[in-house]
Amino acid sequence: MKILVCISHVPDTTSKINFTDNDTKFDINGVNFVINPNDEFGLTRAMWFKEKQGASVHVINVGGPQTEPTLRKALAIGADEAIRIDTPATDGYSVALQLAHVAKEGAYDLIIGGRESIDYNGGMVPGMVAKIIGANFINTCISLEVEDTKVTAIREIDGGKETLQTTLPLVIGGQKGLVEESDLRIPNMRGIMQARSKPLHVKPAMEQSPRSEATTYEKPAPRGAVKLVDTVDQLIDLLHNEAKVL
Numbered sequence: 001m002k003i004l005v006c007i008s009h010v011p012d013t014t015s016k017i018n019f020t021d022n023d024t025k026f027d028i029n030g031v032n033f034v035i036n037p038n039d040e041f042g043l044t045r046a047m048w049f050k051e052k053q054g055a056s057v058h059v060i061n062v063g064g065p066q067t068e069p070t071l072r073k074a075l076a077i078g079a080d081e082a083i084r085i086d087t088p089a090t091d092g093y094s095v096a097l098q099l100a101h102v103a104k105e106g107a108y109d110l111i112i113g114g115r116e117s118i119d120y121n122g123g124m125v126p127g128m129v130a131k132i133i134g135a136n137f138i139n140t141c142i143s144l145e146v147e148d149t150k151v152t153a154i155r156e157i158d159g160g161k162e163t164l165q166t167t168l169p170l171v172i173g174g175q176k177g178l179v180e181e182s183d184l185r186i187p188n189m190r191g192i193m194q195a196r197s198k199p200l201h202v203k204p205a206m207e208q209s210p211r212s213e214a215t216t217y218e219k220p221a222p223r224g225a226v227k228l229v230d231t232v233d234q235l236i237d238l239l240h241n242e243a244k245v246l
Contacts, residue, residue, distance in 0.1 A: 001055040001146065001168075003046045004103055006113040006125070007074055008036035008089075009067035013118065019217045026217070028066075035070055038114025042174035044184055045144060046112055047078045053146070056080050058106070062089045062098045068200065075195035076187030082198070087205035091212045092120075096128035101206050103133050108169065109149075115140055115173040120214075123173075130171035138164055142177030 011017065011031045018027040035043070049055040059074040060083040061067045071082040085098045103111055111130075116123035130137035136151075142161070143154035149168045154161050156177065187195070229235045240246040 001049060001053060001110060002106065002108045003049060003055050003057045003110045003112060004106060004108040005039065005043045005046050005057060005059045005074070005079065006099055006111065006129075007039050007043070007059050007061045007070060008114065008117040008119070009033050009061055009063055009070045010036045010117055010119040017219070019219075023216050023218065024214075033066075033070060035073060036114050036117045036119075038116060038118070038173075038175050039112075040184060041176055041178040042112035042114060042172070043074055043077060043079065044179045045174065046110075047185065048179070049110075049146065050078065050080075055110075058083060058108075060085070060099060060102060062087060062095045062205075064088060071200060072195050073187060075198045075200070076191040077185045078191065080198065082200040084200065084202050085205050086202050091210045091214075092122045092124040093128060093211040094208055096125045096132060097208050098205055099125070100129045100132035102203065103129065110146065110168060111135065111171040113171065113173055115175040126171050126173040133169070133171075135169040135171050136166045137171045137173075138166065139173040141172040141174045144172060144174075144178060 010033065012034045015031045019025060020027045043059065046055070046057045050057050057079045058081045059071060059079045061071055062085045064086070068084060071084060075082055083102060085102065087098065089095050113126035113129065127137055127139060138153045138155055140156045141153050142156050145152045151166045151168060151170055153164050153166070153172065155164065227238065229238065236246065
């Protein structure tokens with residue numbers, strides 16, 4: 001089984017986010033970048049398939065040279081090869097086209113992406129990749145088992161879970177639950193050393209035009225001052241007359 005894991009290069013959630021050029025560009029100064037958490041769950045599940053079923057695992061990212069340390073980390077975790085498509089990730093549709101082109105060329109059986117990235121939270125790329133390459137698609141996936149070409153998956157739905165059966169080729173949008181957090185892997189020294197000799201292919205981007213563009217960004221408004229109350233009557237009065245929620 002050939003597996004392609006899509007890796008987003010995202011800011012660590014502890015990083016302080018700022019914007020430049022009249023709030024039109026993200027300021028990367030001082031920001032630490034990591035593997036998108038939803039993608040990391042998918043990568044860890046792919047490593048299970050590699051170890052238990054002999055699958056080959058490739059990781060892929062759409063971005064510039066600055067994303068290569070994140071891909072190297074994925075290689076250190078255990079992926080066999082990495083692919084970087086040499087173009088900025090401008091919008092969900094253009095990213096999906098680039099990923100789908102490589103997925104078709106590589107004839108991958110299983111494509112694992114995160115349900116969404118934690119930077120822009122678009123949540124659209126895995127579904128569009130599946131549509132473009134004509135593969136089956138399962139989103140919000142929290143369990144995945146593959147036997148030959150048969151797949152059993154569980155996805156999270158409002159108020160519960162849904163068990164599905166399908167076949168390869170398949171694209172999933174994975175999330176927390178696909179593996180336990182305790183199963184996530186930290187690269188060890190041996191993995192880091194091996195990652196240096198593993199192939200990282202840089203591919204030119206397909207020519208295409210973005211379908212959407214971010215024009216400005218706005219940070220959440222600062223929290224207002226806290227009001228302390230001594231009695232329930234005061235609280236009810238504030239909720240009714242000031243907050244207007246009662």
